[in-house]
Amino acid sequence: MSLRHALLGLLSQGPASGYDLLKTFDISLANVWPATQSQVYAELGRLASTGLVEVTSEGPRGRKEYAVTEAGRAELRRWLTETDPGPLARRSEMLLRVFFLGEVSHEQAGAYLRRQAELGEERIGKLAPLREMISAMDDGLSVYGRLALEWGMRFSAMQRDWALWAEQELERLPADRGCDRDCERKPESGACEEADRT
Template sequence: MSIRHGLLALLDQGPRYGYQLRTEFEARTGATWPLNVGQVYTTLARLERDGLVVPAGEDDEGHQFYAVTDAGRAELHAWFDSPVPRTNPPRDELAIKLAMAVTVPGVDVPAVVQSQRRHSIKALQDYTRLKGRALAGEGRPTATGGTAATDDGTGADLAWLLVLEQLIFQTEAEVRWLDHCETRLAQRAEIEQARAAENRQNDPAPAPAPRRIGRRRTTA
Protein backbone atom coordinates (compact mmCIF):
# COMPACT_ATOMS: atom_id res chain seq x y z
CA MET A 1 0.00 0.00 0.00
CA SER A 2 1.46 3.36 -1.02
CA ILE A 3 0.42 5.88 1.61
CA ARG A 4 2.90 8.28 0.04
CA HIS A 5 1.15 8.37 -3.32
CA GLY A 6 -2.29 8.22 -1.79
CA LEU A 7 -1.59 11.44 0.11
CA LEU A 8 -0.15 13.06 -3.01
CA ALA A 9 -3.35 12.19 -4.87
CA LEU A 10 -5.43 13.90 -2.19
CA LEU A 11 -3.17 16.96 -2.07
CA ASP A 12 -3.40 17.25 -5.85
CA GLN A 13 -7.02 18.29 -5.25
CA GLY A 14 -5.98 21.14 -2.97
CA PRO A 15 -4.13 21.91 0.29
CA ARG A 16 -5.11 19.83 3.30
CA TYR A 17 -3.94 19.18 6.82
CA GLY A 18 -3.14 15.86 8.44
CA TYR A 19 -6.49 14.88 9.90
CA GLN A 20 -8.28 15.80 6.67
CA LEU A 21 -5.89 13.58 4.71
CA ARG A 22 -6.48 10.68 7.08
CA THR A 23 -10.27 11.05 6.88
CA GLU A 24 -10.35 11.33 3.09
CA PHE A 25 -7.93 8.45 2.59
CA GLU A 26 -10.14 6.17 4.69
CA ALA A 27 -13.29 7.45 2.97
CA ARG A 28 -11.96 6.33 -0.40
CA THR A 29 -10.96 2.87 0.84
CA GLY A 30 -13.86 2.20 3.20
CA ALA A 31 -11.40 2.18 6.13
CA THR A 32 -9.93 -1.05 4.75
CA TRP A 33 -6.44 0.22 5.55
CA PRO A 34 -6.94 2.59 8.49
CA LEU A 35 -4.27 5.21 9.12
CA ASN A 36 -3.35 7.01 12.27
CA VAL A 37 -2.47 10.67 12.28
CA GLY A 38 1.13 9.83 13.21
CA GLN A 39 1.56 7.86 9.98
CA VAL A 40 0.13 10.75 7.99
CA TYR A 41 2.44 13.37 9.48
CA THR A 42 5.47 11.09 9.23
CA THR A 43 4.74 10.60 5.53
CA LEU A 44 4.16 14.32 5.05
CA ALA A 45 7.54 15.05 6.63
CA ARG A 46 9.22 12.69 4.17
CA LEU A 47 7.34 14.19 1.24
CA GLU A 48 8.44 17.66 2.34
CA ARG A 49 12.02 16.45 2.71
CA ASP A 50 11.90 15.10 -0.86
CA GLY A 51 10.49 18.37 -2.21
CA LEU A 52 7.12 16.85 -3.15
CA VAL A 53 4.99 18.93 -0.77
CA VAL A 54 5.42 22.27 0.98
CA PRO A 55 3.74 23.86 3.99
CA ALA A 56 0.82 26.02 2.86
CA GLY A 57 -0.12 28.03 5.94
CA GLU A 58 -2.35 27.44 8.92
CA ASP A 59 -6.02 27.99 9.68
CA ASP A 60 -7.44 29.78 12.71
CA GLU A 61 -7.27 26.57 14.73
CA GLY A 62 -3.57 26.08 14.03
CA HIS A 63 -3.88 23.24 11.53
CA GLN A 64 -0.82 23.07 9.26
CA PHE A 65 -1.85 22.75 5.61
CA TYR A 66 0.32 21.15 2.94
CA ALA A 67 0.27 21.63 -0.82
CA VAL A 68 1.71 19.46 -3.57
CA THR A 69 4.64 20.83 -5.60
CA ASP A 70 5.24 20.43 -9.33
CA ALA A 71 7.71 17.66 -8.52
CA GLY A 72 5.10 15.97 -6.35
CA ARG A 73 2.51 16.23 -9.10
CA ALA A 74 4.97 14.74 -11.58
CA GLU A 75 5.65 11.79 -9.26
CA LEU A 76 1.93 11.25 -8.78
CA HIS A 77 1.30 11.18 -12.53
CA ALA A 78 4.23 8.79 -13.01
CA TRP A 79 2.65 6.52 -10.37
CA PHE A 80 -0.69 6.53 -12.16
CA ASP A 81 0.97 5.90 -15.51
CA SER A 82 3.11 2.97 -14.33
CA PRO A 83 1.96 -0.57 -13.50
CA VAL A 84 2.46 -1.83 -9.97
CA PRO A 85 5.63 -3.97 -10.20
CA ARG A 86 5.46 -7.66 -9.34
CA THR A 87 9.22 -8.14 -9.17
CA ASN A 88 9.16 -7.72 -5.39
CA PRO A 89 5.81 -9.13 -4.26
CA PRO A 90 4.76 -8.20 -0.74
CA ARG A 91 5.35 -10.79 1.97
CA ASP A 92 2.29 -12.99 2.41
CA GLU A 93 1.99 -14.29 5.97
CA LEU A 94 -0.18 -17.25 4.96
CA ALA A 95 2.25 -18.42 2.28
CA ILE A 96 5.15 -18.08 4.73
CA LYS A 97 3.21 -19.99 7.40
CA LEU A 98 2.47 -22.95 5.12
CA ALA A 99 6.00 -22.95 3.71
CA MET A 100 7.30 -23.26 7.27
CA ALA A 101 4.64 -25.75 8.35
CA VAL A 102 5.51 -28.34 5.69
CA THR A 103 9.16 -28.28 6.77
CA VAL A 104 8.72 -28.37 10.56
CA PRO A 105 8.20 -31.85 12.05
CA GLY A 106 5.10 -32.34 14.16
CA VAL A 107 2.92 -29.66 12.53
CA ASP A 108 -0.54 -30.84 11.45
CA VAL A 109 -0.45 -29.07 8.09
CA PRO A 110 -3.92 -30.23 6.90
CA ALA A 111 -5.37 -28.78 10.11
CA VAL A 112 -3.60 -25.47 9.41
CA VAL A 113 -5.12 -25.42 5.91
CA GLN A 114 -8.61 -26.25 7.16
CA SER A 115 -8.48 -23.57 9.84
CA GLN A 116 -7.41 -20.94 7.32
CA ARG A 117 -10.08 -22.05 4.84
CA ARG A 118 -12.82 -21.56 7.42
CA HIS A 119 -11.51 -18.09 8.23
CA SER A 120 -11.15 -17.11 4.55
CA ILE A 121 -14.64 -18.31 3.66
CA LYS A 122 -16.07 -16.30 6.56
CA ALA A 123 -14.18 -13.22 5.33
CA LEU A 124 -15.46 -13.82 1.79
CA GLN A 125 -19.03 -13.96 3.08
CA ASP A 126 -18.51 -10.69 4.97
CA TYR A 127 -17.04 -8.95 1.92
CA THR A 128 -19.89 -10.19 -0.26
CA ARG A 129 -22.42 -8.88 2.25
CA LEU A 130 -20.69 -5.49 2.27
CA LYS A 131 -20.74 -5.42 -1.52
CA GLY A 132 -24.48 -6.04 -1.50
CA ARG A 133 -24.97 -3.15 0.91
CA ALA A 134 -22.74 -0.90 -1.19
CA LEU A 135 -24.68 -1.70 -4.36
CA ALA A 136 -27.93 -1.03 -2.50
CA GLY A 137 -26.65 2.45 -1.61
CA GLU A 138 -26.37 1.82 2.12
CA GLY A 139 -23.05 3.66 2.39
CA ARG A 140 -19.53 2.58 3.20
CA PRO A 141 -17.97 1.80 6.59
CA THR A 142 -15.80 4.30 8.41
CA ALA A 143 -12.84 3.80 10.72
CA THR A 144 -15.07 4.48 13.73
CA GLY A 145 -17.45 1.65 12.83
CA GLY A 146 -20.15 3.91 11.42
CA THR A 147 -21.41 4.38 7.88
CA ALA A 148 -20.52 7.27 5.58
CA ALA A 149 -23.10 8.98 3.42
CA THR A 150 -23.38 7.83 -0.16
CA ASP A 151 -23.29 9.79 -3.40
CA ASP A 152 -21.31 12.71 -2.00
CA GLY A 153 -19.93 13.62 -5.41
CA THR A 154 -16.32 12.65 -4.64
CA GLY A 155 -16.38 9.20 -6.23
CA ALA A 156 -15.60 7.65 -2.83
CA ASP A 157 -18.44 5.14 -3.19
CA LEU A 158 -17.02 3.80 -6.45
CA ALA A 159 -13.53 3.76 -4.91
CA TRP A 160 -14.82 1.71 -1.96
CA LEU A 161 -16.63 -0.70 -4.28
CA LEU A 162 -13.47 -1.27 -6.34
CA VAL A 163 -11.43 -1.92 -3.18
CA LEU A 164 -14.12 -4.26 -1.88
CA GLU A 165 -14.25 -6.24 -5.12
CA GLN A 166 -10.46 -6.56 -5.08
CA LEU A 167 -10.72 -8.05 -1.58
CA ILE A 168 -13.40 -10.48 -2.81
CA PHE A 169 -11.32 -11.62 -5.80
CA GLN A 170 -8.22 -11.91 -3.63
CA THR A 171 -10.03 -14.00 -1.01
CA GLU A 172 -11.60 -16.24 -3.66
CA ALA A 173 -8.11 -16.86 -5.06
CA GLU A 174 -6.85 -17.63 -1.54
CA VAL A 175 -9.55 -20.26 -1.03
CA ARG A 176 -8.70 -21.86 -4.38
CA TRP A 177 -5.02 -21.86 -3.43
CA LEU A 178 -5.82 -23.55 -0.11
CA ASP A 179 -7.75 -26.23 -2.02
CA HIS A 180 -4.68 -26.68 -4.21
CA CYS A 181 -2.45 -26.94 -1.12
CA GLU A 182 -4.70 -29.65 0.29
CA THR A 183 -4.45 -31.60 -2.97
CA ARG A 184 -0.66 -31.28 -2.91
CA LEU A 185 -0.55 -32.57 0.67
CA ALA A 186 -2.73 -35.56 -0.22
CA GLN A 187 -0.53 -36.38 -3.21
CA ARG A 188 2.60 -36.22 -1.09
CA ALA A 189 1.05 -38.49 1.54
CA GLU A 190 0.19 -41.05 -1.17
CA ILE A 191 3.74 -40.93 -2.55
CA GLU A 192 5.23 -41.42 0.91
CA GLN A 193 2.90 -44.36 1.61
CA ALA A 194 3.83 -45.95 -1.72
CA ARG A 195 7.55 -45.55 -0.98
CA ALA A 196 7.13 -47.06 2.46
CA ALA A 197 5.27 -50.05 0.99
CA GLU A 198 7.96 -50.51 -1.68
CA ASN A 199 10.70 -50.39 0.94
CA ARG A 200 8.94 -53.08 2.96
CA GLN A 201 8.73 -55.32 -0.11
CA ASN A 202 12.39 -54.82 -1.01
CA ASP A 203 13.74 -55.45 2.46
CA PRO A 204 14.69 -59.16 2.81
CA ALA A 205 12.76 -60.99 5.46
CA PRO A 206 14.85 -61.84 8.51
CA ALA A 207 16.24 -65.39 8.42
CA PRO A 208 14.62 -67.77 10.92
CA ALA A 209 16.64 -68.65 13.95
CA PRO A 210 18.51 -71.97 13.47
CA ARG A 211 17.03 -74.93 15.28
CA ARG A 212 19.23 -76.41 17.93
CA ILE A 213 19.85 -80.07 17.30
CA GLY A 214 21.21 -82.24 20.04
CA ARG A 215 21.02 -85.70 21.53
CA ARG A 216 17.83 -86.70 23.13
CA ARG A 217 18.41 -87.59 26.69
CA THR A 218 17.34 -90.99 27.75
CA THR A 219 16.56 -92.09 31.23
CA ALA A 220 17.73 -95.36 32.68
Protein backbone atom coordinates in the same frame (compact mmCIF):
# COMPACT_ATOMS: atom_id res chain seq x y z
CA MET B 1 8.33 5.30 -1.24
CA SER B 2 4.65 4.94 -1.91
CA LEU B 3 3.37 6.74 1.14
CA ARG B 4 4.47 9.92 -0.52
CA HIS B 5 2.35 9.14 -3.55
CA ALA B 6 -0.60 8.02 -1.49
CA LEU B 7 -0.61 11.44 0.15
CA LEU B 8 -0.28 13.23 -3.15
CA GLY B 9 -3.14 11.15 -4.46
CA LEU B 10 -5.42 11.90 -1.56
CA LEU B 11 -4.60 15.58 -1.67
CA SER B 12 -5.32 15.64 -5.36
CA GLN B 13 -8.98 15.04 -4.43
CA GLY B 14 -8.90 18.33 -2.56
CA PRO B 15 -7.01 20.06 0.24
CA ALA B 16 -6.91 18.46 3.68
CA SER B 17 -5.07 18.46 6.98
CA GLY B 18 -2.93 15.65 8.30
CA TYR B 19 -5.74 14.73 10.58
CA ASP B 20 -8.21 14.54 7.72
CA LEU B 21 -5.83 12.42 5.72
CA LEU B 22 -5.40 10.01 8.56
CA LYS B 23 -9.11 9.41 8.66
CA THR B 24 -9.19 8.87 4.93
CA PHE B 25 -6.40 6.34 5.30
CA ASP B 26 -8.41 4.48 7.90
CA ILE B 27 -11.60 4.51 5.89
CA SER B 28 -10.62 3.89 2.34
CA LEU B 29 -6.95 2.97 2.12
CA ALA B 30 -6.67 0.81 5.22
CA ASN B 31 -6.51 -2.47 3.30
CA VAL B 32 -4.30 -1.22 0.56
CA TRP B 33 -1.78 1.07 2.13
CA PRO B 34 -2.15 1.59 5.88
CA ALA B 35 -0.32 4.52 7.44
CA THR B 36 0.22 5.73 10.94
CA GLN B 37 -0.07 9.23 12.31
CA SER B 38 3.68 9.61 12.77
CA GLN B 39 4.26 8.66 9.22
CA VAL B 40 1.67 10.99 7.77
CA TYR B 41 2.75 14.11 9.62
CA ALA B 42 6.40 13.45 8.92
CA GLU B 43 5.84 12.84 5.24
CA LEU B 44 3.63 15.91 4.88
CA GLY B 45 6.48 17.95 6.27
CA ARG B 46 8.89 16.45 3.76
CA LEU B 47 6.46 16.97 0.89
CA ALA B 48 5.99 20.60 1.86
CA SER B 49 9.71 21.21 2.08
CA THR B 50 10.24 19.80 -1.40
CA GLY B 51 7.40 21.86 -2.82
CA LEU B 52 5.10 19.01 -3.84
CA VAL B 53 2.43 20.27 -1.47
CA GLU B 54 1.90 23.57 0.31
CA VAL B 55 0.08 24.86 3.35
CA THR B 56 -2.93 26.75 2.08
CA SER B 57 -4.47 27.84 5.36
CA GLU B 58 -4.07 27.52 9.07
CA GLY B 59 -7.18 26.90 11.11
CA PRO B 60 -7.92 26.63 14.83
CA ARG B 61 -5.88 24.27 17.03
CA GLY B 62 -2.90 24.70 14.82
CA ARG B 63 -4.63 22.92 11.99
CA LYS B 64 -2.68 23.18 8.75
CA GLU B 65 -4.46 22.56 5.51
CA TYR B 66 -2.34 21.21 2.70
CA ALA B 67 -2.94 21.29 -1.02
CA VAL B 68 -1.01 19.60 -3.78
CA THR B 69 1.00 21.92 -6.02
CA GLU B 70 1.43 21.63 -9.76
CA ALA B 71 4.80 19.99 -9.17
CA GLY B 72 3.07 17.53 -6.87
CA ARG B 73 0.40 16.72 -9.41
CA ALA B 74 3.04 16.19 -12.05
CA GLU B 75 4.92 13.83 -9.77
CA LEU B 76 1.72 11.90 -9.07
CA ARG B 77 1.02 11.48 -12.76
CA ARG B 78 4.59 10.49 -13.44
CA TRP B 79 4.33 7.82 -10.78
CA LEU B 80 1.05 6.55 -12.21
CA THR B 81 2.12 6.40 -15.80
CA GLU B 82 5.87 6.02 -15.97
CA THR B 83 6.79 3.59 -13.24
CA ASP B 84 5.84 -0.01 -12.72
CA PRO B 85 4.44 -1.05 -9.37
CA GLY B 86 6.71 -3.25 -7.30
CA PRO B 87 5.88 -6.94 -7.04
CA LEU B 88 2.56 -7.69 -5.39
CA ALA B 89 2.53 -9.81 -2.28
CA ARG B 90 6.27 -9.90 -1.81
CA ARG B 91 5.96 -11.62 1.51
CA SER B 92 3.31 -13.96 2.72
CA GLU B 93 3.54 -15.38 6.18
CA MET B 94 0.63 -17.63 5.27
CA LEU B 95 2.58 -19.25 2.42
CA LEU B 96 5.81 -19.38 4.36
CA ARG B 97 4.10 -21.65 6.83
CA VAL B 98 2.94 -23.92 4.06
CA PHE B 99 6.55 -24.73 3.28
CA PHE B 100 7.06 -26.13 6.74
CA LEU B 101 3.83 -27.99 7.16
CA GLY B 102 5.86 -31.18 7.00
CA GLU B 103 6.95 -30.48 10.56
CA VAL B 104 3.52 -31.05 12.02
CA SER B 105 1.03 -33.88 11.74
CA HIS B 106 -1.24 -34.38 8.77
CA GLU B 107 -4.19 -33.43 10.96
CA GLN B 108 -2.58 -30.19 12.00
CA ALA B 109 -1.56 -29.35 8.47
CA GLY B 110 -5.11 -29.99 7.31
CA ALA B 111 -6.48 -27.85 10.11
CA TYR B 112 -4.17 -25.03 9.08
CA LEU B 113 -5.37 -25.13 5.49
CA ARG B 114 -8.99 -25.34 6.55
CA ARG B 115 -8.47 -22.30 8.73
CA GLN B 116 -7.06 -20.39 5.77
CA ALA B 117 -10.12 -21.30 3.74
CA GLU B 118 -12.28 -20.03 6.57
CA LEU B 119 -10.38 -16.77 6.78
CA GLY B 120 -10.89 -16.28 3.06
CA GLU B 121 -14.59 -16.85 3.45
CA GLU B 122 -14.77 -14.44 6.39
CA ARG B 123 -12.97 -11.79 4.44
CA ILE B 124 -15.49 -12.04 1.66
CA GLY B 125 -18.22 -11.55 4.23
CA LYS B 126 -16.52 -8.46 5.63
CA LEU B 127 -15.86 -6.94 2.25
CA ALA B 128 -19.37 -7.37 0.85
CA PRO B 129 -21.04 -4.67 2.97
CA LEU B 130 -18.35 -2.20 1.91
CA ARG B 131 -19.92 -2.18 -1.53
CA GLU B 132 -22.77 -0.02 -0.33
CA MET B 133 -20.56 2.24 1.75
CA ILE B 134 -18.41 2.93 -1.25
CA SER B 135 -21.35 3.72 -3.49
CA ALA B 136 -22.54 6.14 -0.82
CA MET B 137 -19.36 8.21 -0.79
CA ASP B 138 -18.98 10.32 -3.81
CA ASP B 139 -15.41 11.53 -3.70
CA GLY B 140 -13.29 10.66 -6.66
CA LEU B 141 -12.05 7.57 -4.89
CA SER B 142 -15.35 5.74 -4.96
CA VAL B 143 -15.27 4.68 -8.60
CA TYR B 144 -11.79 3.28 -8.31
CA GLY B 145 -12.39 2.10 -4.79
CA ARG B 146 -14.96 -0.26 -6.25
CA LEU B 147 -12.30 -1.78 -8.47
CA ALA B 148 -10.03 -2.31 -5.50
CA LEU B 149 -12.86 -3.85 -3.53
CA GLU B 150 -13.54 -6.30 -6.30
CA TRP B 151 -9.88 -7.25 -6.23
CA GLY B 152 -10.22 -8.01 -2.53
CA MET B 153 -13.26 -10.18 -3.12
CA ARG B 154 -11.59 -12.13 -5.89
CA PHE B 155 -8.42 -12.48 -3.88
CA SER B 156 -10.30 -13.85 -0.89
CA ALA B 157 -12.24 -16.28 -3.03
CA MET B 158 -9.00 -17.45 -4.62
CA GLN B 159 -7.50 -17.96 -1.20
CA ARG B 160 -10.47 -19.99 -0.03
CA ASP B 161 -10.56 -22.19 -3.11
CA TRP B 162 -6.84 -22.76 -3.06
CA ALA B 163 -6.86 -23.75 0.59
CA LEU B 164 -9.67 -26.25 0.03
CA TRP B 165 -7.83 -27.67 -2.95
CA ALA B 166 -4.57 -27.88 -1.00
CA GLU B 167 -6.24 -29.75 1.81
CA GLN B 168 -7.52 -32.31 -0.69
CA GLU B 169 -4.04 -32.62 -2.15
CA LEU B 170 -2.57 -33.34 1.25
CA GLU B 171 -5.03 -36.13 1.79
CA ARG B 172 -4.04 -37.78 -1.45
CA LEU B 173 -0.45 -37.93 -0.26
CA PRO B 174 1.25 -40.76 1.58
CA ALA B 175 2.07 -39.71 5.10
CA ASP B 176 5.79 -40.20 4.75
CA ARG B 177 6.55 -36.82 6.17
CA GLY B 178 4.35 -34.97 8.59
CA CYS B 179 3.83 -37.94 10.77
CA ASP B 180 7.38 -39.10 11.34
CA ARG B 181 8.57 -36.00 13.08
CA ASP B 182 5.53 -35.14 15.03
CA CYS B 183 3.96 -38.06 16.80
CA GLU B 184 5.58 -38.10 20.17
CA ARG B 185 4.24 -41.52 20.97
CA LYS B 186 4.91 -43.20 17.65
CA PRO B 187 6.04 -46.81 18.05
CA GLU B 188 8.31 -48.52 15.56
CA SER B 189 5.39 -50.08 13.73
CA GLY B 190 4.03 -48.30 10.68
CA ALA B 191 0.86 -47.08 12.33
CA CYS B 192 0.94 -43.87 10.37
CA GLU B 193 -0.94 -45.02 7.31
CA GLU B 194 -3.71 -42.50 7.33
CA ALA B 195 -3.55 -41.98 3.60
CA ASP B 196 -6.70 -43.36 2.09
CA ARG B 197 -6.63 -43.08 -1.63
CA THR B 198 -10.15 -42.48 -2.83
